[in-house]
Amino acid sequence: MPIIQKKPLSANEGIKTRSNYLRGDLAEDLADLTRGNISADNEQLIKFHGSYMQDDRDIRSERRVQKLDKAYSFMIRVRVPGGVTTPHQWLEMDRMSDDYANGTIKLTTRQAYQLHGVIKSNLKQTIKEINDTAMDTIAACGDVNRNVMCNPNPEFSSVHAIASKVATDINTHLTPQTGAYHEIWLDGEKVVSSEECEEPIYGKTYLPRKFKIAVAVPPSNDVDVNANCLSFIAIVENGVCVGFNIAVGGGMGMTHGMENTFPRVADVIGFVTVDQAVEAAEAVVKVQRDYGNREDRKLSRLKYTVEVHGAEWFKDKVNQYLGWDMQEARPFEFTSNGDRFGWVEDEEGRHHFTLFVQGGRVLDTDDYKLREGLREIAKIHDGDFRLTANQNIQIARISPENKPKVEALLESYNMASQNNATGMRLNSIACVSLPTCSLALTEAERYLPSVITELEETLEKAGLNDDEIVIRMTGCPNGCGRPFLAEIAMVGRGPNAYNIYLGGGFAGQRLNKLYKESVPSEHLVNTLAPIIWDYSVHREEGEHFGDFVIRSGYVEATENGADFHLNIKDKAFN
Ligand code: SRM
Numbered sequence: 001m002p003i004i005q006k007k008p009l010s011a012n013e014g015i016k017t018r019s020n021y022l023r024g025d026l027a028e029d030l031a032d033l034t035r036g037n038i039s040a041d042n043e044q045l046i047k048f049h050g051s052y053m054q055d056d057r058d059i060r061s062e063r064r065v066q067k068l069d070k071a072y073s074f075m076i077r078v079r080v081p082g083g084v085t086t087p088h089q090w091l092e093m094d095r096m097s098d099d100y101a102n103g104t105i106k107l108t109t110r111q112a113y114q115l116h117g118v119i120k121s122n123l124k125q126t127i128k129e130i131n132d133t134a135m136d137t138i139a140a141c142g143d144v145n146r147n148v149m150c151n152p153n154p155e156f157s158s159v160h161a162i163a164s165k166v167a168t169d170i171n172t173h174l175t176p177q178t179g180a181y182h183e184i185w186l187d188g189e190k191v192v193s194s195e196e197c198e199e200p201i202y203g204k205t206y207l208p209r210k211f212k213i214a215v216a217v218p219p220s221n222d223v224d225v226n227a228n229c230l231s232f233i234a235i236v237e238n239g240v241c242v243g244f245n246i247a248v249g250g251g252m253g254m255t256h257g258m259e260n261t262f263p264r265v266a267d268v269i270g271f272v273t274v275d276q277a278v279e280a281a282e283a284v285v286k287v288q289r290d291y292g293n294r295e296d297r298k299l300s301r302l303k304y305t306v307e308v309h310g311a312e313w314f315k316d317k318v319n320q321y322l323g324w325d326m327q328e329a330r331p332f333e334f335t336s337n338g339d340r341f342g343w344v345e346d347e348e349g350r351h352h353f354t355l356f357v358q359g360g361r362v363l364d365t366d367d368y369k370l371r372e373g374l375r376e377i378a379k380i381h382d383g384d385f386r387l388t389a390n391q392n393i394q395i396a397r398i399s400p401e402n403k404p405k406v407e408a409l410l411e412s413y414n415m416a417s418q419n420n421a422t423g424m425r426l427n428s429i430a431c432v433s434l435p436t437c438s439l440a441l442t443e444a445e446r447y448l449p450s451v452i453t454e455l456e457e458t459l460e461k462a463g464l465n466d467d468e469i470v471i472r473m474t475g476c477p478n479g480c481g482r483p484f485l486a487e488i489a490m491v492g493r494g495p496n497a498y499n500i501y502l503g504g505g506f507a508g509q510r511l512n513k514l515y516k517e518s519v520p521s522e523h524l525v526n527t528l529a530p531i532i533w534d535y536s537v538h539r540e541e542g543e544h545f546g547d548f549v550i551r552s553g554y555v556e557a558t559e560n561g562a563d564f565h566l567n568i569k570d571k572a573f574n
């Protein structure tokens with residue numbers, strides 16, 4: 001039986017209930033162009049449709065002084081299941097980034113596209129044109145299942161084909177059924193119908209909170225299973241994908257000063273065959289729908305449902321909802337959570353090139369015409385593109401005949417050389433943060449590159465240029481760049497101040513731990529550089545940085561989420 005709610009439900013539950021399956025008065029509000037924003041309720045509802053209202057924070061205070069409204073615009077997130085997207089879709093995103101957005105494409109940490117800076121009067125047309133390219137934005141955000149991630153893994157293309165199909169099938173199966181999306185954005189006809197027709201899986205209040213699914217193909221953990229509510233870990237026996245282990249309860253977001261919020265690694269609770277995967281996903285979603293916390297949105301992610309009730313309880317519930325028992329989980333091993341850059345040939349003889357994209361931001365600068373270069377490749381490309389979970393891009397499934405042409409463009413646009421960056425830079429992630437993110441406490445995407453440049457002086461002297469060190473920066477502790485799984489993380493604490501966390505596992509298998517709190521920006525490098533130097537001198541053969549800092553006593557290991565805040569010593573910065 002579902003839990004009886006004792007405290008009042010969160011305000012968002014009321015918004016969802018009143019919305020008539022995500023309609024609210026969003027259509028009318030969007031049509032009102034006398035103002036650049038939308039109402040507070042619609043600001044919540046529009047997320048389910050794949051958009052966030054934002055404002056340019058760089059000019060917020062200046063506009064306040066001038067007694068002007070905030071400079072409102074909208075971010076649009078486009079779902080790309082498994083990150084697989086066609087050259088035509090790429091070209092259309094590229095065009096729309098100029099026609100309607102700020103001239104950049106953001107490749108996200110969940111293999112999606114984002115456009116920033118779309119003004120209200122262009123929002124509907126942009127979303128319509130995105131749908132014209134056979135992509136959509138519904139459920140890219142909101143209290144529903146989001147874009148399902150999948151490892152691109154070209155080396156094992158038959159395994160990837162299965163993993164990718166499962167990711168797409170789950171994505172489709174868990175897409176909200178409401179007619180609201182078509183009515184509002186695509187001028188679809190209004191149909192009045194029942195809950196069974198509108199939302200057979202979610203019901204009228206959808207899920208307590210956002211829900212995230214990833215499909216991983218070991219040994220790569222590039223999708224970071226421990227940051228996902230639900231993960232499918234491919235089990236490959238004799239070269240064949242026989243099914244998936246099911247892991248539940250991973251997640252990143254926490255709030256500074258609230259120790260009952262924490263990142264958490266997932267629990268592996270069973271194994272299902274390939275054919276059972278979609279059904280298993282639905283069962284897990286339904287358990288969360290019925291037992292997740294709907295009172296306090298800070299405690300409503302699936303990770304807290306698992307933490308509160310225990311993994312065994314959760315497994316029993318899933319079996320109960322399935323009506324049959326999952327099998328025992330099977331052995332697997334992850335060896336890294338980064339991307340493998342450069343060329344790979346798959347078993348079908350097709351070629352794949354993974355390109356490093358700093359911060360996932362595709363734009364043209366005076367020195368580096370990345371957007372133009374990718375546009376030229378898309379024009380002649382006979383395969384597909386795959387957005388990686390680490391904000392990079394794979395030019396995938398290139399035919400042997402086309403490979404020389406792609407190679408020539410990679411050279412002429414100076415793209416290939418980007419992959420010669422240090423192992424630290426290639427393993428870096430920065431979330432969007434300022435100026436668009438409303439929750440940012442400080443910089444991330446615009447700042448991490450220069451922090452790495454300064455750290456590279458130490459890496460060079462220490463002979464660590466090629467060593468892979470996973471480093472991530474976010475502008476706040478919500479964890480969009482999955483910082484708590486990094487070997488080094490800098491997490492915004494306030495304006496120009498960061499908490500430094502150390503000791504995440506290189507394969508994303510272990511959370512890190514707070515090392516220093518509220519470190520001013522100008523002291524990040526001189527705090528980290530001596531530890532990196534120490535690592536170069538005292539590491540053991542093959543030892544990763546995250547393991548070294550624990551063995552050397554800089555931090556204690558975090559076993560799981562509940563002890564993330566424990567055993568922290570000398571955290572004050574001085
Ligand atoms: Fe995120 C909210 C950007 C991946 C945890 N995230 C936001 C918002 C929408 C801010 C807001 O609510 O107003 C950010 C928009 C910034 C902007 O201007 O674009 C934002 N999140 C992103 C992206 C674009 C970061 C990036 O640089 O790539 C990623 C988009 C992924 C996608 O395509 O769907 C992104 N966010 C993540 C991840 C990583 C992941 O899923 O692998 C996490 C941590 C994993 C997890 O969910 O536990 C993440 N985002 C959050 C949270 C904290 C949720 C929580 O459990 O507390 C918030 C805030 C919230 O939901 O209240 C948030």
Ligand code: SF4
Nearest residue numbers: 431437440475476480
């Ligand atoms: Fe914004 Fe914080 Fe997410 Fe960065 S981690 S994008 S600052 S919500």
